[in-house]
Amino acid sequence: MLHKLFRRAAGMVSSVRTALLAGAAILLASAVVAVPASAADATVIDAVGQPLGIAYGPDGALYVSDYNWVGGVSVHQPGEAQAPRHITVGHFTTSLAVTADGTVYVLQHTESQQTELGVVAPGASGVSATIPLTQGNHWLAAAPDGSLYVASPSEGTVSVVPPGGTRVERVLDAGPFPVEVAVAGDGTAYAANQHAGTVAVIPAGAAGPSHTVDVGRTSSPHGIAVAPDGTVYVANVLSGDVAVIEPSGTTVSQRIRVGRGPQEVAAGPDGTVYVTNSVDNTVSVIPPGADAVAQTLPTGRNPGRLAIGADGSVAVVNRGSKTVTVFDGGPDGSAAASAAGREDPPAATATNSAHPSEGAVVARGSLDVALPAVAAGAGALVLAGAAFLVAVLRRRRSSRITYRPPH
Incomplete structure (x- = not known):
């Protein structure tokens, strides 16, 4: 019984972590691709x-x-x-x-x-x-x-x-x-x-x-x-x-x-x-x-x-x-x-x-430069949130499903 509960909790933690990390990856990708940097034409002459x-x-x-x-x-x-x-x-x-x-x-x-x-x-x-x-x-x-x-x-x-x-x-x-x-x-x-x-x-x-x-x-x-x-x-x-x-x-x-x-x-x-x-x-x-x-x-x-x-x-x-x-x-x-x-x-x-x-x-004041940084910051927050939730679920699993051997 304890073994089944442990596997179920571990699966839930893995699913939550995968979903959050995938969402963060999508957000970070959009930060890099969706908003191109502005381009001032500049050249360097010898x-x-x-x-x-x-x-x-x-x-x-x-x-x-x-x-x-x-x-x-x-x-x-x-x-x-x-x-x-x-x-x-x-x-x-x-x-x-x-x-x-x-x-x-x-x-x-x-x-x-x-x-x-x-x-x-x-x-x-x-x-x-x-x-x-x-x-x-x-x-x-x-x-x-x-x-x-x-x-x-x-x-x-x-x-x-x-x-x-x-x-x-x-x-x-x-x-x-x-x-x-x-x-x-x-x-x-x-x-x-x-x-x-x-x-x-x-x-x-x-x-x-x-x-x-x-x-x-x-x-x-x-x-x-x-x-x-x-x-x-x-x-x-x-x-x-x-x-x-x-x-x-x-x-x-x-x-x-x-x-x-x-x-x-x-x-x-x-x-x-x-x-x-x-x-x-x-x-x-x-x-x-x-x-x-x-x-x-x-x-x-x-x-x-x-x-x-x-x-x-x-x-x-x-x-x-x-x-x-x-x-x-x-x-x-x-x-x-x-x-x-x-x-x-x-x-x-x-x-x-x-x-x-x-x-x-x-x-x-340059929106083209600021948006990728803002989006990247948001992605970092999502990653931090994912790590936090994973840690919480693990703590909950640890407190609720703990096998203690007899003394």
């Missing part, structure tokens, strides 16, 4: 030499500078993985800008290490003219009207070359060590003074700043960008955030936490802001007017400069891996795909942390 500067041309071509003694500029046409054209320029090109007519400007060095601005005519294969600059490292930015602004950190100045100009027309006072400059649609220039932890606000036509905005001396401000609505974004390398300055603002209105080591920032034509996190090897994506990062996407090692095309494509220079990651049409919350022969980016991971672990992919 750069020539040591990539540093990057810019889009009006025709969608991508220009990447090689920071070497015998460097140059590679021109990548849309949809092509290899550079079909090479532009011969000076030594150690640090920065690039391309104007609306296709003229390319490169910051380069001469044989004697003098810094100059090289001018490359549209479609040309070499420099046709040069514009002398002061000594030291410089960073280049193109204004909406075609003017060129050259930040000179060692001099504490910003040089201005008018559209189509052949020489520096004005030299503006900026402040202690202006590493980068950005220009708004109304001609106001904003210089990030790294040593002082300030942003110098230089009105159009002025010889110097009307005021400065304190972003934090210990924050180490570096990259700076102006959105179409006039909002200024400053990447702070040491504090791991982006300072936001409203149009005509005199103080920082808010700080947005991003990844570790945010170095460069750019604003797209729709106001979306992109930040390269040099330590995390990621790009943070901030929607227009948002106060938090919406997406974090993987790049190559040590991402630096980035450029945004007219169609919204985002290109990122990966200095450590010597590649360029291109998000066609802009990131949409998915992981980037690597070209053959290179290390694949890390798999997507959901997180609510403002500082994701190195190599993580965060897609807060």
Whole structure:
């Protein structure tokens, strides 16, 4: 009698366990298959030499500078993985800008290490003219009207070359060590003074700043960008955030936490802001007017400069891996795909942390990414429930049907 009861209870436990495990398997399978991940078209291009500067041309071509003694500029046409054209320029090109007519400007060095601005005519294969600059490292930015602004950190100045100009027309006072400059649609220039932890606000036509905005001396401000609505974004390398300055603002209105080591920032034509996190090897994506990062996407090692095309494509220079990651049409919350022969980016991971672990992919607010995680969590709960019920039934069997030998 005891033997029959034991077999009946064991069969019931086995049936319940099998049914629950089968249901969990079905739910987990639906989590993986029923909801596909979204797909941002992204490619990884092998750069020539040591990539540093990057810019889009009006025709969608991508220009990447090689920071070497015998460097140059590679021109990548849309949809092509290899550079079909090479532009011969000076030594150690640090920065690039391309104007609306296709003229390319490169910051380069001469044989004697003098810094100059090289001018490359549209479609040309070499420099046709040069514009002398002061000594030291410089960073280049193109204004909406075609003017060129050259930040000179060692001099504490910003040089201005008018559209189509052949020489520096004005030299503006900026402040202690202006590493980068950005220009708004109304001609106001904003210089990030790294040593002082300030942003110098230089009105159009002025010889110097009307005021400065304190972003934090210990924050180490570096990259700076102006959105179409006039909002200024400053990447702070040491504090791991982006300072936001409203149009005509005199103080920082808010700080947005991003990844570790945010170095460069750019604003797209729709106001979306992109930040390269040099330590995390990621790009943070901030929607227009948002106060938090919406997406974090993987790049190559040590991402630096980035450029945004007219169609919204985002290109990122990966200095450590010597590649360029291109998000066609802009990131949409998915992981980037690597070209053959290179290390694949890390798999997507959901997180609510403002500082994701190195190599993580965060897609807060992306339903395509969140649903599989939710369904998988539900499947895990079912499995846990199955284990719990099996344990309960076993305990009940043990308490009700126990053979005790005589003492």
